Amino acid sequence: MNNKAVIAEHFKLPSNGLLYGNNVNPNVKLRSMTVRDEMKRLGPSNDGSMYRAMAEVLDDCLVEKPGISTYDMCLGDYQFLLHKLRIVTYGPEYMMECRCPVCTDVDEYLVNLENLTLLELTEFEESMLELELPHCGKKIKLNINTPRLLDNIEKDVVRTRKQHKKQSQAFSELDWHLRYQLVYSIDTIDGEKASYTFKESFCDSLVGRDFNAILNKQSEIDKKVGLGAIMELLCNNCGSEFSAPFRLTTEFYRPSRTS
Numbered sequence: 001m002n003n004k005a006v007i008a009e010h011f012k013l014p015s016n017g018l019l020y021g022n023n024v025n026p027n028v029k030l031r032s033m034t035v036r037d038e039m040k041r042l043g044p045s046n047d048g049s050m051y052r053a054m055a056e057v058l059d060d061c062l063v064e065k066p067g068i069s070t071y072d073m074c075l076g077d078y079q080f081l082l083h084k085l086r087i088v089t090y091g092p093e094y095m096m097e098c099r100c101p102v103c104t105d106v107d108e109y110l111v112n113l114e115n116l117t118l119l120e121l122t123e124f125e126e127s128m129l130e131l132e133l134p135h136c137g138k139k140i141k142l143n144i145n146t147p148r149l150l151d152n153i154e155k156d157v158v159r160t161r162k163q164h165k166k167q168s169q170a171f172s173e174l175d176w177h178l179r180y181q182l183v184y185s186i187d188t189i190d191g192e193k194a195s196y197t198f199k200e201s202f203c204d205s206l207v208g209r210d211f212n213a214i215l216n217k218q219s220e221i222d223k224k225v226g227l228g229a230i231m232e233l234l235c236n237n238c239g240s241e242f243s244a245p246f247r248l249t250t251e252f253y254r255p256s257r258t259s
């Protein structure tokens, strides 16, 4: 028996590959998901592997390989491919529950995933990743935020909490995400590659102005590329225009409507 061929479409990564060096081809071809892919997506995931399974599914569905795993792409490219995979597999219609801020009516809206705004990177220089900390004056070069990095942060948070649980309840209840977000965001300090343990103590001693500068810079970089997170809607009840943030729900990976 011959299965109907899977659907595959061409896309260009919104980063245009500019963040990854010369060997990455931003023109990719993505095929629709099969039962096997869905089985992988639904497979067991441990702390710190939330993004890995999905990145592996995306990698498998890339018919033409870009020369980099989606696990190591910037978050903008990764999310872009996730949306395109959903569209290639199930179409662009997405049911989302929203509350109108004018009349407070809650209703379901069928939105089109193709209509999200897309920010593309047209130029990139290494200096875009650099900043000077306002208090201590150190020069920091940041890493690009990737799915792998987010998984690593989660892994280290869980590990650190466990370590402290035996000795100090107060320490185990700290939100260690901040520390590891900072640790993983730093590539070099004053031009030097810093070791993991050095970065841990360096980040622990940063004053508010300095760590806030790092977080702001990182989110500024994240926002340069990828899909916009806000959708414009028209209220079904009062007719007002309002904007709602895009939210990922089960409707994204398994839409209840079959068209």
Ligand SMILES: [Zn+2]
Pocket (backbone or CB within 6 Å): 100, 101, 102, 103, 104, 105, 235, 236, 237, 238, 239, 240
């Ligand atoms: Zn309304």
